[in-house]
Amino acid sequence: xxxxxxxxxxxxxxxxxxxxxxxxxxxxxxxxxxxxxxxxxxxxxxxxxxxxxxxxxxxxxxxxxxxxxxxxxxxxxxxxxxxxxxxxxxxxxxxxxxxxxxxxxxxxxxxxxxxxxxxxxxxxxxxxxxxxxxxxxxxxxxxxxxxxxxxxxxxxxxxxxxxxxxxxxxxxxxxx
Amino acid sequence: xxxxxxxxxxxxxxxxxxxxxxxxxxxxxxxxxxxxxxxxxxxxxxxxxxxxxxxxxxxxxxxxxxxxxxxxxxxxxxxxxxxxxxxxxxxxxxxxxxxxxxxxxxxxxxxxxxxxxxxxxxxxxxxxxxxxxxxxxxxxxxxxxxxxxxxxxxxxxxxxxxxxxxxxxxxxxxxxxxxxxxxxxx
Numbered sequence: 001x002x003x004x005x006x007x008x009x010x011x012x013x014x015x016x017x018x019x020x021x022x023x024x025x026x027x028x029x030x031x032x033x034x035x036x037x038x039x040x041x042x043x044x045x046x047x048x049x050x051x052x053x054x055x056x057x058x059x060x061x062x063x064x065x066x067x068x069x070x071x072x073x074x075x076x077x078x079x080x081x082x083x084x085x086x087x088x089x090x091x092x093x094x095x096x097x098x099x100x101x102x103x104x105x106x107x108x109x110x111x112x113x114x115x116x117x118x119x120x121x122x123x124x125x126x127x128x129x130x131x132x133x134x135x136x137x138x139x140x141x142x143x144x145x146x147x148x149x150x151x152x153x154x155x156x157x158x159x160x161x162x163x164x165x166x167x168x169x170x171x172x173x174x175x176x
Numbered sequence: 177x178x179x180x181x182x183x184x185x186x187x188x189x190x191x192x193x194x195x196x197x198x199x200x201x202x203x204x205x206x207x208x209x210x211x212x213x214x215x216x217x218x219x220x221x222x223x224x225x226x227x228x229x230x231x232x233x234x235x236x237x238x239x240x241x242x243x244x245x246x247x248x249x250x251x252x253x254x255x256x257x258x259x260x261x262x263x264x265x266x267x268x269x270x271x272x273x274x275x276x277x278x279x280x281x282x283x284x285x286x287x288x289x290x291x292x293x294x295x296x297x298x299x300x301x302x303x304x305x306x307x308x309x310x311x312x313x314x315x316x317x318x319x320x321x322x323x324x325x326x327x328x329x330x331x332x333x334x335x336x337x338x339x340x341x342x343x344x345x346x347x348x349x350x351x352x353x354x355x356x357x358x359x360x361x362x
Contacts, residue, residue: 011344011351015318017325042351049296050319053213060208063226067233068201 003029003036010036014043200237203249208233210250210321211257217316218261220305224268228260235260254321254331258313265309296354303353307346310334314342315350 006029012018013026030037154167211232215225235256236249243252304312310332317328318339329339 007348008344011347012340015343015347017318017340017343039351042355043347045296046300046347046351046354047319049293049300050217050315051322052293052297053217053320055209055213055216059222059226060212063208063212063229063233064204066226066230067204067237070230070234071200071237072197 003033006033006036007039010040011043014040015047196240200240203236203240204233207250207253211253214254214257214316214321215261217304217320218258218312219265220301224264225261228257228264231260232257251327251331254317254323258317258331262309262313299354299357300350302357303350306353307349311342311346311349314339315346318343319347 006026009018009022009026010030013023018026030040152167152169154169156165156167158165208229212225212229215228215232216222219225219228232253236243236253239252243249304315307315313332314328314334317323317331318325323331325336325339325343328334328343329336332339334342
């Protein structure tokens with residue numbers, strides 16, 4: 001029997017690729033042809049053998065490590081690439097601020113804002129301050145009808161004639 | 177009729193915006209054996225296969241954001257694996273290191289009983305290296321990975337009829353090759 005015309009279909013049949021409509025015809029032929037049955041068995045064993053490719057776990061683990069080292073270290077991520085640079089820049093800024101001459105961590109920025117730079121104050125008249133006598137409050141000796149004193153007015157005159165800073169300070173009640 | 181027991185299929189992986197690296201590692205963990213197995217079958221050289229797999233996953237990481245996760249990553253991974261292996265094979269044409277492939281089964285204590293399987297593996301490896309580039313890719317994706325003819329056609333950019341013709345031809349050539357080898361040895 002000339003079976004060469006069946007070879008292609010048997011090769012497809014062995015791997016499960018033969019269209020459903022042709023399976024019955026091939027199976028009928030295989031039932032009566034020992035050579036083609038042998039061919040079909042060989043091809044089927046070959047397909048099974050192709051799937052039988054053991055992999056070493058060490059190989060897989062090695063690839064995993066290599067790839068993760070690559071993407072985790074010097075990866076393609078822009079965020080990942082910039083992170084060390086940003087950290088370095090932040091460290092430099094912090095070091096510059098901390099080591100800048102005259103910087104004192106005891107002076108909070110709020111306190112600096114409250115200060116008036118001498119250069120901003122006009123030399124004449126520099127500051128009109130109503131002098132206040134330093135006093136020590138002793139509660140037990142305070143007069144029973146003590147009244148608060150008049151408020152203090154501090155005037156800062158700057159170089160700009162349009163800017164005058166007034167500082168009104170309420171005095172605490174004065175006692176003897 | 178499709179082979180059973182192959183449950184890989186086109187899985188869609190959820191993407192984590194805040195954990196891109198973690199998402200990538202999860203995808204790699206699920207696919208690395210398949211990529212390596214295909215690369216090994218296509219290249220017949222473990223070192224080249226490892227290099228190929230590494231390149232495939234680096235490309236995956238690079239393009240992860242632009243891939244359509246709803247379609248799953250496997251078709252893309254298989255396509256890139258075939259392309260990377262083709263480039264590596266063309267770069268080292270004629271220097272197939274069959275002897276370098278270490279068979280894990282052969283190293284086991286009961287290797288004597290597995291000698292026949294080991295011999296068959298070796299014949300298949302040699303036979304695969306004798307196939308043409310496209311036939312080998314089609315056969316590996318269909319018979320080793322168990323993808324459907326349609327999936328293989330999609331990955332290789334061919335028609336289903338072409339793939340069917342390629343795998344049919346490849347099976348018959350492989351069977352002739354192993355048959356000749358067996359007759360020569362006996």
